[in-house]
Amino acid sequence: MQVDFHGAAGQVTGSMHVVEVGGKRLLLDCGMLQGSREAELSNFDSFPFDPASIDAVILSHAHIDHVGRLPLLTDRGFKGPILAQEATAELLPIMLLDSASLQESDAERSNRKRKPGTPEIRPLYTRESVARAMLQVRTLKYDLRISIFPGVDLQFRDAGHILGSSTVTVQGDGKVLVYTGDLGQKNTPILRDPEPIPKADLLLMESTYGNRLHKDRETTIAEIGRILDAAWRNGGNVLIPAFAVGRSQELLYWFAQNWNEWNMSRWKIVLDSPMAAKVVRVYDKHHAIFDEAAQKVMQGSQNPFRLPNLLITQTVDESKSVNAMTSGVIIIAGNGMASGGRIIHHLRRQLERPQSHVMFVGYQAQGTLGRRLVDGAQWVRIDRANVRVNARIHTVGGLSAHADQAGLMDWYGGFKEPPRVVLVHGEDVAREALAGELSLKYGVDVDLAYPGESVTV
Ligand code: ZN
Numbered sequence: 001m002q003v004d005f006h007g008a009a010g011q012v013t014g015s016m017h018v019v020e021v022g023g024k025r026l027l028l029d030c031g032m033l034q035g036s037r038e039a040e041l042s043n044f045d046s047f048p049f050d051p052a053s054i055d056a057v058i059l060s061h062a063h064i065d066h067v068g069r070l071p072l073l074t075d076r077g078f079k080g081p082i083l084a085q086e087a088t089a090e091l092l093p094i095m096l097l098d099s100a101s102l103q104e105s106d107a108e109r110s111n112r113k114r115k116p117g118t119p120e121i122r123p124l125y126t127r128e129s130v131a132r133a134m135l136q137v138r139t140l141k142y143d144l145r146i147s148i149f150p151g152v153d154l155q156f157r158d159a160g161h162i163l164g165s166s167t168v169t170v171q172g173d174g175k176v177l178v179y180t181g182d183l184g185q186k187n188t189p190i191l192r193d194p195e196p197i198p199k200a201d202l203l204l205m206e207s208t209y210g211n212r213l214h215k216d217r218e219t220t221i222a223e224i225g226r227i228l229d230a231a232w233r234n235g236g237n238v239l240i241p242a243f244a245v246g247r248s249q250e251l252l253y254w255f256a257q258n259w260n261e262w263n264m265s266r267w268k269i270v271l272d273s274p275m276a277a278k279v280v281r282v283y284d285k286h287h288a289i290f291d292e293a294a295q296k297v298m299q300g301s302q303n304p305f306r307l308p309n310l311l312i313t314q315t316v317d318e319s320k321s322v323n324a325m326t327s328g329v330i331i332i333a334g335n336g337m338a339s340g341g342r343i344i345h346h347l348r349r350q351l352e353r354p355q356s357h358v359m360f361v362g363y364q365a366q367g368t369l370g371r372r373l374v375d376g377a378q379w380v381r382i383d384r385a386n387v388r389v390n391a392r393i394h395t396v397g398g399l400s401a402h403a404d405q406a407g408l409m410d411w412y413g414g415f416k417e418p419p420r421v422v423l424v425h426g427e428d429v430a431r432e433a434l435a436g437e438l439s440l441k442y443g444v445d446v447d448l449a450y451p452g453e454s455v456t457v
Contacts, residue, residue, distance in 0.1 A: 001175045002456045003204065005424065005449040006048050007031060013039065013065040015425060017179070017204060021172035022151040024055040028168060028179050028204075032068025032099070035365070043069060043124055048452070052077035056148060059084040060181020061165035062091035062245065068099055071129035074136060081138045083148065085156045087164030087289065089139045090282045091245060096130040098244075098275055142166065142289065160184030160194040161401050162246045163283055167197060175457050179204040182425065183403045183411055187217060189253045190283070192291040194403065196414025202457045203419045204449075205412070207426030208402045210434030215398030221254060225262045227359055227394050228330070232266065236355030236391075237329045241343045241370060243336035244275040246401055247361055249283050249304070251332055256297055256304035269310045270322050272333040272342050277312045280305050323349055336361075337368040344369075348382040356391035361399050409437055418442040420457070422449050 001021045007014035015031035033039040051073045059082065060066055070082065070092075084092060103123035110121045140146060145155040151173075156166035161184035168179040178200040186193045231238045242248045248271060255264050271277060284305050287298050297304065313319050319342055322331060334341035347369070350356040364370035372380055373393050380387050403411060412418070421438060423431040423446060435446040447455065 001173045001177060001202075002454055003177065003202070003422070004049075004452075004454045005422075006451055007033070014069075015060075015066045015181075016069070017424070018049060018054070019170060019177060021170060021175075021177070022149055024149045024152055025049075025053055026152075026170065027054045027057045027073075029060055029066040029181070030057055030068075030070045030073050031066040032064050034065055034068075043072070047073065047076065050077070052079065054078050054080060056080045057082045058154060058168050058170070059088055059092070060168055060179065061159065061162055062088045062095050063162065063182070064095055064099055066181065067092060067095065071096060071100065071125040071133045074133040075125055075129050078136075080136065081148075082133070082136045083138050083140055083154060085164045085166045086139045086141060087282060087286045088166065089137050089164075090285070091162075091164060091279065092137065093130060093134050094275060094278045094282070095245070096133070097127055100125055100127045100130050145169075157195040157197060158192050158289065160186070160188055160191045163191065163286060163289070165191075167195070169197065169200070175201045177202050177204070177457070178419070180206050182206050182208070182401070183408060184401055185214065185217075185403050185407050186410070188401065189250050189257075190290055190294045192289065194407075194411050196411060198414075198416050200415060200419040202455065203412075203415075203421045204424050205408070205421055206402070207408065207423045207431045207434045209400065209404045210408060210423070210426050210430035211432075212404050212430070213406055214400055214404040217398055220396055220398035221258070223396055224254060224359070225258060227357060227396070228262055228267075230392075231357040232263075232328075234355045234357070234392075235327045236353060236357055237325065237327060237331060237350055239343065239346050239350060239356065239358045239391075240330065240332045240361060241336050241338045241358075242276075242332050242334065242361060244273055244334050245279050247336065247399065248273065248276040248332050248334075249280060250399070251361070252280075252304040252307065252310070253294065253297065256300075256302040256307060259302045264307070265309060266328070267309060268325070268329045269307060270329060270331045270333075271310065271312045272319050272322055272331055272346070274314060275334065276332070277314065280312070319345075322346075326353070327355065336370070337364050338370040338373070339368040344382060348385065348387055351380070351382075351387050351389050351391045354390040354392075357394065358391050359394045359396060361396050405434060405437065408434060409441065412438065412442070418444045420444065421446045422455055423447070424449050
């Protein structure tokens with residue numbers, strides 16, 4: 001068995017690894033490179049292998065940095081099955097169609113500015129490419145071990161990162177390979193904890209927070225309650241920029257769970273994100289893979305996705321009418337870094353009001369409007385207008401969807417015998433720190449993967 005590393009090896013986006021086993025070539029994830037303009041442009045490059053030579057793609061979960069180049073792979077000749085856990089397979093078209101729409105509108109904008117005589121700019125892929133790729137998707141339940149080719153078995157287990165997220169176990173040539181995809185934190189609301197795995201000969205492990213410890217979750221949730229209370233007393237609205245998958249649903253879950261304590265019935269709650277609304281419908285179909293606490297909450301008096309004062313907006317007109325309300329409304333809208341999406345027009349209108357509160361619940365990358373607000377900007381530019389920031393800006397940490405160093409170490413401790421490790425999906429400082437901890441505690445060989453490298457077991 002051989003593994004070739006082609007992406008998310010020394011960085012955190014563009015996950016893509018080729019496994020050669022039983023005479024077949026499997027691709028683990030097909031992620032998009034994200035972040036800088038340069039990274040985004042490199043998505044147009046040819047794949048470092050012939051897409052037609054891949055026999056099957058195996059997906060760990062539906063985040064774009066793990067699946068975003070799939071339509072490109074099928075456009076360029078991949079004909080085999082795309083294997084995914086059931087909920088992942090349902091989130092997949094939502095994520096990819098959103099990505100295709102962004103690609104299409106980016107290309108359209110560039111073409112409008114194009115000088116006469118220069119070649120037309122084509123999108124990375126289109127919504128039609130997504131529809132074609134989706135025809136190749138085959139679903140698999142958690143924990144079932146199936147034979148995908150003669151002598152090659154596949155098993156998904158819950159990775160506790162987002163709905164449907166899976167660790168991937170591939171068995172063949174007498175060896176067991178485990179790929180973590182992204183691992184979640186224990187006690188993440190709604191999701192089950194990452195499931196331990198008994199045996200592996202080689203482990204490809206993510207290391208995003210290999211050098212960090214997260215803030216305590218209880219403290220974080222209490223902080224959200226305090227912010228909501230302060231906002232109510234100020235008579236303003238609360239704006240929460242959040243990505244469509246995971247965080248938006250978690251917020252609704254906390255509102256349901258703390259319904260009485262936070263006096264939630266006094267608010268109007270608006271989920272102003274058509275994409276998050278679609279994701280809520282997928283969550284709602286998959287209660288069976290929720291953790292025990294969430295299953296109880298779903299059966300209790302307040303279903304997080306059907307709160308009596310929850311409005312899920314569909315049309316732009318509905319969104320605009322929310323924009324006119326000046327107090328008593330909690331608005332959850334994308335995107336999570338306020339670099340686009342409906343949250344922009346809410347911020348434009350409400351940042352000037354001293355009664356408004358803005359709550360950031362996720363990472364804010366350099367260069368985004370979210371980052372400027374978190375860094376305390378007095379004025380920001382939105383839609384070519386200068387907007388004075390009089391609103392109160394809050395940053396709530398500790399809600400990461402990734403396990404921290406302690407979480408990664410704890411999950412690794414679930415193997416009966418510590419397997420050899422190759423660290424992927426992390427910057428070098430994080431990987432080096434985690435490698436140090438693993439070899440110190442378990443005396444195990446740990447390598448850091450770089451693009452173009454291979455390992456054999
Ligand atoms: Zn992820």
